[in-house]
Amino acid sequence: MATREQPERTRTDFTRESIVEDYRVAFRSRQASLIGRKEVLTGKAKFGIFGDGKEVAQLAMARAFRKGDWRSGYYRDQTFMLAAGMGTLDEFFAQLYADPDVTHDPWSGGRSMNAHFASRLLNPDGSWKDQTDSYNTSADVSPTGSQMPRLVGLAWASKLYREMNADNQFSNHGDEIAWGTIGNASCAEGLFWESINAGGVLQVPMLVSIWDDGYGISVSNEFQITKGNLSELLKGFQRDPEQKQGFDIYTVKGWDYPSLCETYLHAAAIVRMEHVLELFEGVYQTGRWPVGVYPGWMRYGVTFLVPVGFAVTVPAQAATSRLHGGTFALAAGFAVLLFAFTRWFWRFGLRRYSGASA
Numbered sequence: 071m072a073t074r075e076q077p078e079r080t081r082t083d084f085t086r087e088s089i090v091e092d093y094r095v096a097f098r099s100r101q102a103s104l105i106g107r108k109e110v111l112t113g114k115a116k117f118g119i120f121g122d123g124k125e126v127a128q129l130a131m132a133r134a135f136r137k138g139d140w141r142s143g144y145y146r147d148q149t150f151m152l153a154a155g156m157g158t159l160d161e162f163f164a165q166l167y168a169d170p171d172v173t174h175d176p177w178s179g180g181r182s183m184n185a186h187f188a189s190r191l192l193n194p195d196g197s198w199k200d201q202t203d204s205y206n207t208s209a210d211v212s213p214t215g216s217q218m219p220r221l222v223g224l225a226w227a228s229k230l231y232r233e234m235n236a237d238n239q240f241s242n243h244g245d246e247i248a249w250g251t252i253g254n255a256s257c258a259e260g261l262f263w264e265s266i267n268a269g270g271v272l273q274v275p276m277l278v279s280i281w282d283d284g285y286g287i288s289v290s291n292e293f294q295i296t297k298g299n300l301s302e303l304l305k306g307f308q309r310d311p312e313q314k315q316g317f318d319i320y321t322v323k324g325w326d327y328p329s330l331c332e333t334y335l336h337a338a339a340i341v342r343m344e345h346v347l348e349l350f351e352g353v354y355q356t357g358r359w360p361v362g363v364y365p366g367w368m369r370y371g372v373t374f375l376v377p378v379g380f381a382v383t384v385p386a387q388a389a390t391s392r393l394h395g396g397t398f399a400l401a402a403g404f405a406v407l408l409f410a411f412t413r414w415f416w417r418f419g420l421r422r423y424s425g426a427s428a
């Protein structure tokens with residue numbers, strides 16, 4: 071049975087063991103769906119809804135999900151919850167049987183329909199838990215599509231934390247991603263389109279998965295979605311290289327494990343990297359002015375810590391014969407030191423490199 075232990079780091083290593091473990095999680099999850107459905111249809115459990123058919127995509131999503139990240143999703147995500155170590159099969163069945171003991175069903179204490187997941191955010195004494203050190207999910211709610219506006223809120227919070235450069239129990243400098251999941255038929259709702267538009271306008275770190283099984287209940291796509299193809303409809307939101315706004319759109323078969331893993335790791339790296347790029351852009355802006363315009367502590371920072379000062383001010387001082395010999399010697403020594411350090415760091419990184427977003 072799956073344990074609740076959360077893996078220490080993202081499982082980007084595709085070792086034999088980790089792939090077999092993924093298979094085990096998918097198999098257990100499929101059996102839980104089949105057994106759970108029998109329990110409902112034979113009257114031993116109340117209404118139930120299950121995630122069979124969506125196992126493989128969720129294994130891949132769990133591989134790219136990191137501590138500090140947030141999920142805002144819906145009732146098909148049991149495999150993701152098991153794979154990320156955010157829930158166990160015991161908890162899954164406790165909720166199916168409406169067990170009111172929160173130690174058995176920590177998601178809702180038997181109060182929600184099955185497969186309605188949630189993270190407990192408070193310690194028993196009422197203080198906040200450290201959300202940067204755990205895999206987080208907001209509480210699932212039953213109106214389909216209602217997870218989407220909340221997804222935008224979670225992603226926007228990260229962007230604001232990023233701008234504040236926050237380092238607290240809620241955010242690691244805004245480095246987290248908000249992950250959304252939604253069914254194809256629910257994408258016919260206004261909430262979905264408003265949220266996609268808002269995410270695109272705000273440029274927030276949000277990664278949305280649409281589990282498109284061609285149906286909503288038993289009604290096929292042609293009665294719900296114009297042209298029956300969501301990727302086609304979403305094309306207007308696609309980001310083109312000249313513009314910052316918009317989304318990257320990927321379409322992958324739900325059974326294609328290698329492509330799914332590759333796509334999720336790639337997409338998550340891009341969403342996180344944009345943050346790095348933004349940070350770098352911000353840092354280099356400081357080089358647009360001579361270091362003399364900054365207060366003392368910052369002048370020291372842009373000269374020695376992030377040496378854009380050297381790149382801009384030192385050559386200008388040399389050209390106007392205002393460069394002191396001492397500053398020049400310090401600059402040269404510092405350059406040699408930096409070169410030695412970066413070379414050591416590069417080799418150190420190469421020795422530890424293990425995957426696309428490791």
Ligand SMILES: Cc1ncc(C[n+]2csc(CCOP(=O)(O)OP(=O)(O)O)c2C)c(N)n1
Nearest residue numbers: 146212213214253254255256283285286287
């Ligand atoms: C606002 C709202 N309308 C209707 C329902 C009833 N309902 C529950 S699931 C569902 C179908 C959803 O289909 P889809 O989004 O494709 O998800 P799937 O179950 O196929 O993964 C409907 C209509 C609901 N829960 N909320």
Ligand SMILES: [Mg+2]
Nearest residue numbers: 253254285286
């Ligand atoms: Mg569907």
